[in-house]
Amino acid sequence: MPDEEPDWKRTWKENASAFDRVKSVTMMLTEPQPASWIAEEATVSPNTARDHLRRLIDLGVVMPVDGDGGRRYYPDPLYTRLRDIRGLLDGSTKRQLSERAVELKREIAAWNDEYDADTPDALRERAAADGVGADEAYELVRTASDWELARYRLSLLKNAIENYELWNADRTSITP
Numbered sequence: 001m002p003d004e005e006p007d008w009k010r011t012w013k014e015n016a017s018a019f020d021r022v023k024s025v026t027m028m029l030t031e032p033q034p035a036s037w038i039a040e041e042a043t044v045s046p047n048t049a050r051d052h053l054r055r056l057i058d059l060g061v062v063m064p065v066d067g068d069g070g071r072r073y074y075p076d077p078l079y080t081r082l083r084d085i086r087g088l089l090d091g092s093t094k095r096q097l098s099e100r101a102v103e104l105k106r107e108i109a110a111w112n113d114e115y116d117a118d119t120p121d122a123l124r125e126r127a128a129a130d131g132v133g134a135d136e137a138y139e140l141v142r143t144a145s146d147w148e149l150a151r152y153r154l155s156l157l158k159n160a161i162e163n164y165e166l167w168n169a170d171r172t173s174i175t176p
Helices: 007-015 018-027 035-042 046-058 077-089 094-115 120-128 134-162
Strands: 062-067 070-075
Touching: 018 035, 018 046, 018 070, 035 046, 035 070, 046 062, 070 077, 077 094, 077 134, 094 120, 094 134, 120 134
Parallel strands: none
Antiparallel strands: 062 070
């Protein structure tokens, strides 16, 4: 008996276009992947995936990465950053953004004090050191990831605050 398609995959195919599935899979990548891998995850043919990936490149959403293993695809970091900043700006005042920035700075300072470390990489190095148990190493690596994410979010908030008036201007009054 051939493998049956899982219900979630059948529902996904029924309710999302091939383009949307390719985009969704690609935007979740943490490392570049070939079109064949993306096609399998998005349940489309490799040719369909390549066609949609070309369109996503043209739209500035995806970047191709050429290497020894052939062409791979990855979310465009600029697109991702601006999308994340837009998400922060939507529905937030400048004061609210500033308050979130202060919270993140406090978290980073607390990790700095608690672990007597200046960077997330210092925690990773400590996790790999001799004599560090698995549980402690896991905690150090997890905190290092949280710290990096906090630094990234803080950088987004800084951009959003610095450009708040420009990026929240009445778009109907902007003329080319």
